[in-house]
Amino acid sequence: MKHVICALFLSLCSLPLLANPLPAQPHVYVEGSAEIEAEPDVMTFSLSIQALNMDLAKAKADVDQRSRLLIETSKKFGIKTNDIATTALNIRPEYDYRDRERVLTGNLVSRQVDITLRDLKKYPDMMKALVDAKITETINTTLSLSNKQDLENKAQVAAMADAKARAERLAKSQGKALGEPWSISEFNTRGNERWQLVPSRQLMGSSSNKVMMEMRAADSSEPFEPGVIKLTAQVFVVYLVK
Known part of the structure; x- marks a missing residue:
């Protein structure tokens, strides 16, 4: 019974370590973001x-x-x-x-x-x-957008490039060189809310909203501008520094 209690105690003590999303060695944690505008088709x-x-x-x-x-x-x-x-x-x-x-x-x-x-x-x-x-x-x-998935992928790649540029600036400001990425995520894992993760991707813009149109005498020459749809992406990256 003592062995069971001891094992349970050690397991509970190790939970914070297992739950820690950050490495023990020197690192930099950055958020990268990007926004792409596209005309709806x-x-x-x-x-x-x-x-x-x-x-x-x-x-x-x-x-x-x-x-x-x-x-x-x-x-x-x-x-x-x-x-x-x-x-x-x-x-x-x-x-x-x-x-x-x-x-x-x-x-x-x-x-x-x-x-x-x-x-x-x-x-x-x-x-x-x-x-x-x-x-x-x-x-x-x-x-x-007919090519929504392609544009989302493009925004995500751009967000990753932004994260790397931010990390390099931060590391350089401290006289360090940027190492390999330790973790890459679409989720913010810094807080205790990590069990409620939601991908940080959004599709925004007036063109993406559903609009109720009342029936009326229609004119085929009515003005119509589709505007743009904004696709945003965020990534959270931990880079090791050396």
């Missing part, structure tokens, strides 16, 4: 098609008819089939309260359709066509 239209009717069959027929119209309209702009995603129908009864009694007001049938536009030059004309077709009352649009 993909837009996703999200439309919710709904119909409310006491006759369930009529409500479904209305949603189906407008769904077909939406798909046909999209294909006129060169949208491929694999860039059109439709959800299954959602059907539920709708109620209202009258004189403290719940009264059925109809059956709500709905479906969401997401359309990916890969040529932003077609956006004004496509938006006008969708509005003129009166398929739905609202349209959500989201701008994104």
Whole structure:
């Protein structure tokens, strides 16, 4: 029993050493960061098609008819089939309260359709066509990047270069030479919060935000500037010094 207690005591004493993310020898701990701006080249239209009717069959027929119209309209702009995603129908009864009694007001049938536009030059004309077709009352649009992964990788490499440059400056200021990297991480391991790690990568910019667009009389010549999306990356590197 004494051996078990002793072994447990030694194990507990060694935990801080095992948990320490920094080396025992001289080192420099730096954070490198980088930011890349890119113009979005993909837009996703999200439309919710709904119909409310006491006759369930009529409500479904209305949603189906407008769904077909939406798909046909999209294909006129060169949208491929694999860039059109439709959800299954959602059907539920709708109620209202009258004189403290719940009264059925109809059956709500709905479906969401997401359309990916890969040529932003077609956006004004496509938006006008969708509005003129009166398929739905609202349209959500989201701008994104077709090469997002490549740009994230590029930002990460740039962040690593920034970390090395920072470390070299710090080491040189103390008359030291920079050695090999001891650890490289996307996470900040300096604090006790290391069990709640979240990668320090972000996709920011007004172009990346979802925007609700109210239906209105659309003009194909409406001004449209996609802006830029900022991709940021951070790395945390421990370099040995010599």
